[in-house]
Amino acid sequence: MSTSAITEKLLTAKKAKGITFADLEKILGRDEVWIAAVIYRQASASQEEASKIVSTLGLEPELAESLTESPLKGSLEQTIPTDxxxxxxxxxxxxxxxxxxxxxxxxxxxxxxxxxxxxxxxxxxxxxxxxxxxxxxxxxxxxxxxx
Structure with a gap:
């Protein structure tokens, strides 16, 4: 199972800042599962939501645009998952x-x-x-x- 470069960047920043999905839920006013889906590129955020995510994680504002794009859903491979x-x-x-x-x-x-x-x-x-x-x-x- 691979993750996109955008997801990797977001997760790395999230870890470096010690921020949890529950922390992001409080900041955005959206459920932590939905926020995780945005970060894993399985859901799309509004411009405002995307901007809050990237600014909270201390990332460049230009990254927010990619979080507003309609994602290609279904990231699991066709084989039985091994995780x-x-x-x-x-x-x-x-x-x-x-x-x-x-x-x-x-x-x-x-x-x-x-x-x-x-x-x-x-x-x-x-x-x-x-x-x-x-x-x-x-x-x-x-x-x-x-x-």
Whole structure:
């Protein structure tokens, strides 16, 4: 999995400044997952949002323009991911994808969950047996059209 030169520059500056995605969320007033998607070039920012990102990271203002461009979405390669964390999501879909699909169809009918009208939140759940990752996805239901 490769990242763009722009992403590398942003991540390097973010690390050098000790800034987290949660810090950027407070500055921009946008969710940290969405901000990470902008930095990984999977979402586009407004000029104002892009300017805030690059100025917070101490980068040249000209870099902001590239963050406003419509990205080419879907950065994973066609092969099974090898990064353990990303692989787990692949594995979750392999095991639970069809059950999730069946339950969505049972509750909503024939359609899909939007990945455009969509939010994704990641929370840390304290647990005495080991902290847990809580991933919350919320997408608008889009029924298939009949004609």
């Amino acid at each position: 353990p964390l990303i692989y787990r999501f692949y594995e979750i879909m392999q095991v639970y994808g069809m059950p999730i699909k069946a339950i969505i169809h049972e509750k909503f009918g024939d359609g899909i969950m939007s990945a455009i009208d969509f939010t994704l939140d990641i929370e840390k759940e304290e647990d005495p047996k080991g902290d847990r990752v809580k991933v919350i996805m919320s997408g608008k239901f889009l029924p298939y059209k009949k004609w």
